[in-house]
Amino acid sequence: MKKSEIPQDEGPLKGWTREVCYAKNEDGKYERGLSAGWSVKNDALDSAWEEVNKSVEEALKQVRAGKMSPIFYFMELKLMDVAVLAHYTGFWKWTVKRHFNPFRFKKLSDKVLQKYADVFEVSVEQLKNFK
């Protein structure tokens, strides 16, 4: 890549930073340059987020339909999977999966809910009275 070809496409980096890249100057030598971003990568990031948003929407539907507990929704919202959530809370993976069950969820103690609330950065109230 030539230094003049370093992409300068606006994206999520805007207003935050530019990134270093190495490219060839006019004499064919490597030099450092700064890039504002590259549309190809921005699009890859966008498509990853589209997928995340779809999962979150789907999770919300399932919670509203009474098929899943709010814990499942917040897990998706915070981009976690069962393994990451289990690691953060200190529960076993199978325990976390049991807590996805809305009936079991209703019986959880405040102490257990507090752990989830801390990880999700919400209040216990928000977990209990999910809207």
Place this chain on the structure above:
Amino acid sequence: MQEFKHYQAAHCENGVTVGLLKQAGLEQITEPLAFGIGSGLFYIEIPFLKLQSGPAISFRTFPGNIFKRTCKAFDVKLETKKYRDEEKAMYELDALLEQGISVGCQVGVFHLSYYPKQYRFHFNAHNLIVFGREGNDYLVSDPIMEETTTLSRQAMRKVRFAKGVLAPKGHIYYPTSIGEVTDDKLVAAIRTGIKRNCRDMLRIPGGVAGAKGINYTAKNIRKWRDKLGERKAALYLGQIVRMQEEIGTGGGGFRYLYGAFLEEAAAITGKEELLIVSEKITKAGDMWRDSAVQMAGIYKGRLSAQADYNHCADILNQISAVEKEAFLQLDKIKI
């Protein structure tokens, strides 16, 4: 110890390596040198493992290797620590800062409050340098940023104890002493770095790592559309592009870095042949860029035929051949 100077880099681990070693007195070090001496260039697709429900691909060596190897090459003595106790981890960081020591930290980016939200996934192998504290705020040199920044105590604790794959466990590291740096030592470091990189790219058994590993991914790409359906297959391609660098620019950035390293190595060692290999690696970088553009056509929904997937795979097969040839040539050069 000199005053800490922020060093921006294309890649976080290189940047931390350069930042800490420059402060310890290794003036000659640059990002490309650290990357090459640490044998940073690599390719691997780890079979059966999925990351963020996509293929687990890396374009560089395992996290921590570049720093460790570069330090070893210059007889740098290191202190490195991981913690179970969060309280103790924060206390010891404060104590080091009190003594004026700048500390490298492994962190997770999900809670990194100064990052744009779009980049905040559960990725735990980011590196930064903490070089001071003002009240409740840590002074942070994040190598991918143009300027230094700050992070609150609360956020610092969260990022140091992020959970999930490669959990940092409060991991900190800093150089304690450095040997005398002579020209001979620099040449030896370059030689070792190159030899080790040739081994990693050419001679790892099995077909998933090194130049061969690129063909493995190519073979998988040809099957994705039938096996996974169009939507998921497109997302997988997006993941490949995102993995080319975490944040870095223009696909194949690691290849350009290695090209720049060989150019610097040629100047230091006087081996002109290294420039020919540098050209080849640059070509591979350009081809990675082309492949990313082609893949973007698919995940943006503009292209969707099997022939388009085959085209991506074909480019990867060509890249594999170019990188193999480049490293075979590099392997023969006596430094």
